[in-house]
Amino acid sequence: MSPPLLSVDGIWxxxxxxxxxxxxxxxxxxxxxLTVVGPxxxxxxxxxxxxxxxxxxxxxxxxxxxxxxxxxxxxxxxVRRRIxxxxxxxxxxxHLSVLGNITLAPRKVLRISRPAAEEQARALLxxxxxxxxxxxxxxxxxxxxxxxxxxIRALAMSPDLMLFDEPTSALDPELVGEVLDVMRVLAAEGMxxxxxxxxxxxxxxxxxxxxxxxxxxxxxxxxPGQVLEDPQTDRARRFLRxxxxx
Amino acid sequence: MTEAxxxxxxxxxSPGRARRLAVHQRQRRRSLAIGAASTVAVFGTVGxxxxxxxxxxxxxxxxxxxxxxxxxxxxxxxxxGRNVRIFLIAEVLILVVALLLAVIRxxxxxxxxxxxIGATVYVDVVRGIPTIILLYLLGFGVPALRLQGVPNSQEFxxxxxxxxxxxxxxxxxxxxxxxxxHESQRSAARSLGLRSAQSMQYVVLPQAVxxxxxxxxxxxxxxxxxxxxxxxxxxxxxFRESQIYVARTFNFTAYLAxxxxxxxxxxxxxxxxxxxxxxxxxxxxGTSL
Numbered sequence: 447m448s449p450p451l452l453s454v455d456g457i458w459x460x461x462x463x464x465x466x467x468x469x470x471x472x473x474x475x476x477x478x479x480l481t482v483v484g485p486x487x488x489x490x491x492x493x494x495x496x497x498x499x500x501x502x503x504x505x506x507x508x509x510x511x512x513x514x515x516x517x518x519x520x521x522x523x524x525v526r527r528r529i530x531x532x533x534x535x536x537x538x539x540x541h542l543s544v545l546g547n548i549t550l551a552p553r554k555v556l557r558i559s560r561p562a563a564e565e566q567a568r569a570l571l572x573x574x575x576x577x578x579x580x581x582x583x584x585x586x587x588x589x590x591x592x593x594x595x596x597x598i599r600a601l602a603m604s605p606d607l608m609l610f611d612e613p614t615s616a617l618d619p620e621l622v623g624e625v626l627d628v629m630r631v632l633a634a635e636g637m638x639x640x641x642x643x644x645x646x647x648x649x650x651x652x653x654x655x656x657x658x659x660x661x662x663x664x665x666x667x668x669x670p671g672q673v674l675e676d677p678q679t680d681r682a683r684r685f686l687r688x689x690x691x692x
Numbered sequence: 693m694t695e696a697x698x699x700x701x702x703x704x705x706s707p708g709r710a711r712r713l714a715v716h717q718r719q720r721r722r723s724l725a726i727g728a729a730s731t732v733a734v735f736g737t738v739g740x741x742x743x744x745x746x747x748x749x750x751x752x753x754x755x756x757x758x759x760x761x762x763x764x765x766x767x768x769x770x771x772x773g774r775n776v777r778i779f780l781i782a783e784v785l786i787l788v789v790a791l792l793l794a795v796i797r798x799x800x801x802x803x804x805x806x807x808x809i810g811a812t813v814y815v816d817v818v819r820g821i822p823t824i825i826l827l828y829l830l831g832f833g834v835p836a837l838r839l840q841g842v843p844n845s846q847e848f849x850x851x852x853x854x855x856x857x858x859x860x861x862x863x864x865x866x867x868x869x870x871x872x873x874h875e876s877q878r879s880a881a882r883s884l885g886l887r888s889a890q891s892m893q894y895v896v897l898p899q900a901v902x903x904x905x906x907x908x909x910x911x912x913x914x915x916x917x918x919x920x921x922x923x924x925x926x927x928x929x930x931f932r933e934s935q936i937y938v939a940r941t942f943n944f945t946a947y948l949a950x951x952x953x954x955x956x957x958x959x960x961x962x963x964x965x966x967x968x969x970x971x972x973x974x975x976x977x978g979t980s981l
Contacts, residue, residue: 498883527885541898550894551884603884670879 449512451476451638452497452607456511457506457516458493459662466492468662469504474490474607477636480566481649481670484659485685491534493659494609497640498531510606529557530600533608533637534616536592538599539582544571545580560597563602569597574628592619594628601632610641644676644689658682711837742951746953753943760945764937768946771933772953778847779919780930782854784913789859795892811863816861850922858915864909869900906972909965915959920954930954976979 452474459467466489474480484491495501497508499515499522508516515525538547547571549563549640556577558566574594579587593613595679600608610629614622633639633652643649649656649670654672656673658666666673666682677683705713742748789851795806796811818826831849835841843849881891923932930953934946 500879500883523882523885523887526883529883531883533876533880535876537876539877539880539899541902551886554894555885555889589900599884652903 449509449530450474451511451523452640453507453509453512454497455507455509457491457496457503457508458503459496459594460645466662467496468508470659470662470664471506472664472667473583474638474640476606476638477638478639478654479633479637479652480655480657481523481653482640482642483644483646483649483685483689484656484665488659489662491611494531494611494640494642497607498529502530513652519615527551527603528606528665530594530603530605531611532596532600534612536584536589537673538592543581543583544576544587544595545596548602551599552602552676566602569602570601574598574631577646578600581609588621589617589643592637593625594654597625597628597632606636606638608639610639610643611671612642614643614645646686654670658685660685699941755944755948757943757945759824760937760941760943763942764934764946764949767933767937768930768949768953772930772950773930774847774927775916775919775922778851778922778927779854779916780809782851782858782919783915784826785851785855785958786858787908789855789868790862793859793863794870795897797863797867798870798892800888815860815863818856819864821857823853823918824924826857827921827924830856846927847922847927850927854915854918858911858918860910862908865904865911866900868907869904870893870896870905873899903972906965906969909961909968913961913965916958916961917954920950942979 450473452470456469456471456473457467458465458469467510470489470493472480477644482493484490492501493513496503498514499508502518503516506516507514507656510525510528513521515522539550542550545564545567549560552563552566553560568577568580571580576594578596579591579595584592587595593597597608597613610617613629614625617625622645627646629639629641629650630652641648641653653670656666656668656670657664658677658679660681665679666677673682676685677686756825761809793811793815796807797815797878799808827850832848834849835844838844877895877899878891881895882888920927920931921933922929926932930950931947934950937946
């Protein structure tokens with residue numbers, strides 16, 4: 447049997463005295479969607495930054511297709527191009543147009559020719575109804591459009607795994623839907639995804655699995671029906687009640 | 693459910709609008725009147741004091757003589773061409789050297805540690821020495837070594853001095869720009885697989901340089917003026933030519949001629965810098981108050 451696409455094995459992350467991740471473990475098979483929920487400060491965002499190797503972990507292992515990518519002697523750059531991340535605050539490059547944002551990494555990292563990279567970008571933009579924004583700069587388009595461009599920018603690297611760090615929480619309520627729609631399409635197409643989000647509706651319909659985190663630990667882990675409808679711990683019950691009441 | 697109706701603006705000017713317009717107009721007229729009156733009062737007083745001072749007729753003759761302005765102009769003008777050439781060459785070199793210094797100081801690679809220490813010491817030392825002393829040290833000291841293959845021309849060492857002195861300041865300007873680019877931009881670049889140097893080159897530096905264009909232009913204005921220091925090495929630039937004219941005629945108007953030439957270049961550049969700063973503020977602030 448082949449190893450899972452992503453295998454998180456007892457990882458610890460500390461910032462000085464503060465322990466942010468405590469012995470976190472889970473596996474993720476290819477084409478699965480995992481949603482991570484939990485109160486702020488529970489370590490969800492740090493977990494994603496660790497998976498992308500933007501933060502080094504202090505103990506444990508992160509394996510991608512069985513290879514330990516968290517080994518301190520491992521070159522992180524080639525790994526990062528296989529793992530896309532979408533940030534809460536979009537982080538588009540303000541000095542580049544939509545097209546420039548999408549084609550920069552394919553051209554400079556994958557060494558794809560400019561025409562080929564632009565053709566790929568145009569195809570992605572057309573698919574997600576953004577082709578008319580191709581020459582705009584990030585500050586000239588809406589937050590929802592910026593986040594969709596950020597998703598396309600990550601997709602253009604053809605990643606094996608996509609990470610989403612609260613992709614809709616910086617958006618006005620009426621713009622949340624268009625971003626979730628893109629994520630639903632990706633999930634339906636079989637993209638492997640880890641989504642940190644409070645959008646429980648999205649988790650219910652698109653996620654194969656939900657993890658509830660609290661104080662740096664995985665407190666609940668199971669299918670959305672179980673974790674969201676019938677949580678086993680008081681902490682999860684309290685949190686979910688608060689989120690659902692909005 | 694009833695559809696909300698959009699209120700329609702009545703044609704003509706309502707009493708409320710009319711009152712607002714009238715008050716705003718009154719306030720604007722008042723500000724204009726006060727501004728004009730205080731300007732006339734201040735400059736008028738200064739003018740009167742100067743014109744009535746006992747030495748004014750002599751000063752007018754020695755500093756503001758139209759004949760001497762015309763007579764000294766051709767030589768000073770040709771000297772000024774040398775200023776322009778020197779500060780243009782120096783500015784290009786400064787922008788390149790300073791950018792290298794700033795990037796080296798911001799690098800994290802262990803291979804660059806000696807360069808990083810060197811760049812830090814260089815910036816600290818050079819910024820602490822007055823340009824005029826540096827000019828004497830490099831302009832008279834190095835040629836005196838009579839090294840093989842090292843040019844002895846005064847102009848060459850003058851340019852070297854300006855580059856050495858200004859690149860230390862300009863490097864700090866670049867560095868401030870680099871540090872003003874938010875860390876999340878680096879994160880985004882690295883997450884796409886760009887290496888550290890690529891993130892710097894394609895994501896951080898383009899944003900940093902754009903932000904520091906106004907302070908860079910400011911330093912460029914200062915450089916243009918400091919090109920007059922080269923007179924001390926005997927380079928025949930505008931100030932040196934005016935000194936020569938003054939020594940021959942004992943009339944100081946030649947200095948005024950040189951000053952005017954500098955102003956013709958620096959004032960438009962300073963205005964342009966202000967315009968860029970205002971445009972940037974408008975873009976980032978988005979409010980008129």
